[in-house]
Amino acid sequence: MSKHVVVIGGGVAGLEVAGQLSKVGIEVSLIEKENKSGGHLNNWYRLFPDRRNSTEVKEYLDGMTHNGGIKLLTNTTIEKLNRSGSHFSITTNEGKELIADAVIVATGFDLFKSARKEEYGYGIYDNVFTSADLEEMFKKGELALTNGIVPETIGIIHCVGSRDEKVGNFYCSKLCCVTAVKQAIEIREYLPDSKVFCFYMDMRMGGAFYEELYREAQEKWGVNFIRGKVSEASETIENKLLIKVEDTLAGRPLKMKLDMLVLMAGMEMSEGGKKIAGIGGLRTGENRFFAATDNHFGSNKSNIEGVFYAGTCTAPMNITETISHARAAVVEVIDYLKNSK
């Protein structure tokens, strides 16, 4: 009798897990709360570090999951998750009951809600956007202000909602620095006459090829980097955004008028994940992400035997790391299924 695994969340991690499991003949039900799979990947235009089109990664994932054995349940969430004996019984929002031998949680992240940093004026001022908004503009191929005019000066604010005890997030989201660099390049590419300024506290370029991208941004695209945390923004009469920041390296306060502000919103534990944590009794850490049992060799394991984690539901990760983490989860699951007969 073949084994059945339920995967909750159909983003990069969920798709990779599902694909790998079906490859070895395990039946998978992939539960996705939205109307299609792909998660955040669907929202991105081109990906760091190499600026390939995100659709290429999506195609890979779809290819993985097209080989049968995977039941994709879209517009579905789960209401109950109980362990009974050696298997799990899962009730969906439509009242359907699924019996699984193991569960993989891949509920991903939510983008930090930038309106919570009121001083930056997201939702109050016309031309304050988030990194996700910018991706959408790139996708549509129209990078413009609310009134349709093309921006000339663009400011990018790092660490919005990350590394900020005021919003309760001590951690670094790890990939917004490189996203800022990538987006700065893209802006310059799209609008060669524009000027782009990145306001950062630290440049965290800790991934493969990140630092190279940073160099390219400086060298080839003339992106400006100013070290200082922007404290507040206000709107001027000519509809510009006036920001206050200290140029900490120059040791002087700096005021600058910008046409557009882009907020590098951080990653937070997803609402969907919180819900699963609640109904499944899964432990979360102080950063509210799921807490794995061991930081080194148990990063896929949960506090409940037979429930595993994959992807950004445990910590901020880029796609490369997400896929690796998902594969690791598959190894754990196969191992578990073998031993739990």
Added chain:
Amino acid sequence: MQFDPFVIPFNIGLYFILIYVVARSVIWFRDLSRPDKLRLQRGFFGIPFALSLKEIFMESLIHRKILKTNLRLGYMHMSLAFGWFLLILFGTIEADIFGAKHLNAPYKAIFFRFFNPDHGRMGFEAAYGFLMDLILVFILSGLLLAVTKRFYSKIVGMKKTTRLKLTDRIALTSLWLIFPSRLLAESFTCGVYGTGSFLTGSLGAWLAAFLPAQQMAYPFWWLYSISLGTFFILLPVTRYMHIPTELFLIFMRNAGIKTGDKAGTYSEVQTYSCSSCGICIDACQLNFSAGITNIQSAYFMKAIRNNDDVSEIADNCLMCGRCDQKCPVGIELSPIRMIQRRGGEAENDIRNIYKGYFRSRQTIISEKAIASSNYNFLQETVPEKTDILYFAGCMTHLTPSIKNSMIKILDASGVKYSFIDKQGGACCGRPLMLAGQDKEARELINYNSQMIWKSGAHTLVTSCPICYKVFKESYYLDVEVLHHTQFIKMLIDDGSVKLNFLHKKVVYHSPCDLGRGSGVYDEPKDVLKHVSRLERSNFEDGNSLCCGGSLANMKISSQTKKKIALDAAIELTKNSPDILATACPLCKKTFSAVTETRVADISEIVAEALIMNPLKKNSGSNISSIKELANI
């Protein structure tokens, strides 16, 4: 037989305390400022005097306020105070009517039964004896509660019992012994003579049945006298000093004397009037949300009385005023804390017995060494002439939604106004005051006053309760100071702005400096009722909570502040309102960080409800003027 050596301890105690109280009063009176002396003198006549007497009866004897907050605790205080009072009163009358002669020495009333053991067999005498027993039962029941409170503080409904020092403990023991020893002394005597009413009589008869009552009675009369004497002698150095001091406090308060900004007689009288009831401890959020249990006002009062260095205690406080509001004695606790903050760190006083009885006023080291101006970089500016000034305040610049909403409302109302700190002004000065740096604060106050004065405005509107309080209290301005909620209320009342009704469920959080601090409770709620479905929380008006963000406490960490904020937010959003409304940028910021419920300033809600009138002269320009403010 009209004298017995056992009355000596009592007599010594009694005369000592009487002399002491007179001496202390003279010192206190002497130290009052001239105007306060006059006030107090006037307070002894006419209506203030009547009021004082009434208050003494209601508060010092009946303890009405404690009864209201905590029935059992109130009963405990009432039975001891009022009961003792009745016992003395009726005892004196008893001695006067039934004693050998009229106008007796006090001890004859107190030890009446010793000197008149055969009294009270029948008729009126017996009825009187019954009354005296009844009073004794009343006191003893309260005493029983007090003893249990010490050991099981939960029983009287208190979460915490105040901690004691040694002299307090001895005094407490003697206080506890007074009434049981009287009971036993009287009972034994009654047992011998077969007199006494339902309590002393029956107990006496029962005891006499198996004990040598004749021999037993005398030691208990001694014990009774010694307990009384010890209690009286220790009284001035223990917390029980509050009993006589509170009478002074009531007279002074009704005479219109205020705490002021320097340590003096009134602050000292208040410090000694604290009964250590502990109500302030239960009221304090630092206690029940943050687990900080050594800074509450009861401890603060005690530390001052002990001449301890209280600067740490004085600084670690939100100045929320919740304890002021709840203190049954009506001590102005926050002003006393402010005095201490101005004083800074005090050297620990060397303690001796004399100091305990006649302490020097709170010794304070002046830390104000910097003599030169701190803020001479503030350039004089000439503001434009206007009717109404809008002062957003420092904090409001970090909540652009409040700032923008106010501009929208001001524009829609068509009034002539100018936004005085649109480019960011100087601070109002209150944060410095809260840190005890009054001289520095004065500099800012002078600077701002100049600006306000030069603008020729008749009204000053501010969005920040912190600014509002200091403008109202410490600026000597000839303008009407309004918080924006009051201003909006005015605009609504005179029809200057028209508002839609938003079908939203709203709970209002009253900011400390606006509500308890400045007494503005109604206008914000009236405005909210006008535009939304305002619901009540469990923490309304004087009982409202502190958001935890208070600038007054620099000693607690941001994490601790968050704990306080979280608890408060949970309480306020219990009935899942659509909006948690407040009237302070700091409250808004603090609450936003801890709750999922939308937190909004009243101005934002009003701006949302605004019906734009195209005929108003300024209304067309509102978009541009919102932007103008940022155009630095």
Added chain:
Amino acid sequence: MNKFGFTISKGRQIDYESNDRRIADYIFEKEPSFRLCIECGGCSATCTTSNFTVFSLRELNILIKRGENDQVRQNLKKCMLCGKCTLVCPRGVNTRNIVVLAKKAFQKSDEYAI
């Protein structure tokens, strides 16, 4: 009571060994969040005082930590204690208390200097 000495360091170099860091130690002890500052400049960007004059709390923080006290002494008193910095600091540094403690420490050190 802490006693603070008085050292005058000349030249452009921070002479780490001989600089007097007792002011910093005093603040560390009384306000541990002083250690959390990452010199982001959020405080100095929002600062009410810096609207009017040259003043950076961030800079004062680092100078105190390095024992470059003379540059701090006169500047410190420009702060209005308004609290905006505390509200923006991403590290939850209790900035106002640092100012108050530093003022106090300098006063004490001045008392003992003479």
